[in-house]
Amino acid sequence: MQQRSFFVLFVSGPPVVYVPRTYYSLSLGSNVTLEVNVTSSFDITDLFWEKRNISSNVYEPIDMQSESRFECGNITCPSLTITGVDKNDEAYFRVNATNKDGTTTSSNIRLYVILSTYLLKKVQCSVIPKHIRIHFVFISSCILCNGSIRG
Numbered sequence: 001m002q003q004r005s006f007f008v009l010f011v012s013g014p015p016v017v018y019v020p021r022t023y024y025s026l027s028l029g030s031n032v033t034l035e036v037n038v039t040s041s042f043d044i045t046d047l048f049w050e051k052r053n054i055s056s057n058v059y060e061p062i063d064m065q066s067e068s069r070f071e072c073g074n075i076t077c078p079s080l081t082i083t084g085v086d087k088n089d090e091a092y093f094r095v096n097a098t099n100k101d102g103t104t105t106s107s108n109i110r111l112y113v114i115l116s117t118y119l120l121k122k123v124q125c126s127v128i129p130k131h132i133r134i135h136f137v138f139i140s141s142c143i144l145c146n147g148s149i150r151g
Contacts, residue, residue, distance in 0.1 A: 062080075
C-alpha cells in the first residue's frame, strides 16, 4: 500500500486591504461610508484611518474620539462612515491595518463635496421678442442666456 503525504501551506503576511471604490462625490450635508474590506491570516491588532492635510499634503491619523460625525473605522467595523459631510471633509483618506506580520496601507480614497445643488430651469429670456423663443438655464446665481452669462 502506498502512503500519501499531505502538505498544508499556511500563507501569512500583513493584512490585505481592498478598496472597492476610490472616489466619492456627494452633496454638502450628506452621509457617506468609505468602504474597505480587510482580510488577514492573523488577528488584526490595529486599524486606523488617516486624512491628508490639504496644506501640507501629509496624512494625519483621524482622532475618532473627537470626531463625533465619524463612525466605525476600527478593527470590528473597518469602513468609515461620515455623517453630515462638510467642505472640510473634502480630502484623500486611507486606512492602515496591522497584524503580527506587518501593516498594510490602503489605496487613496478621494472624497469630493459638492457645495450646492444646481438648479436648472427652462425659462424665456425677457430681452428677446416673444415670437423668438430662446431658453436659458439658471445655475446658482448666474444666468446663461444665448451663450453669454448675466449675473
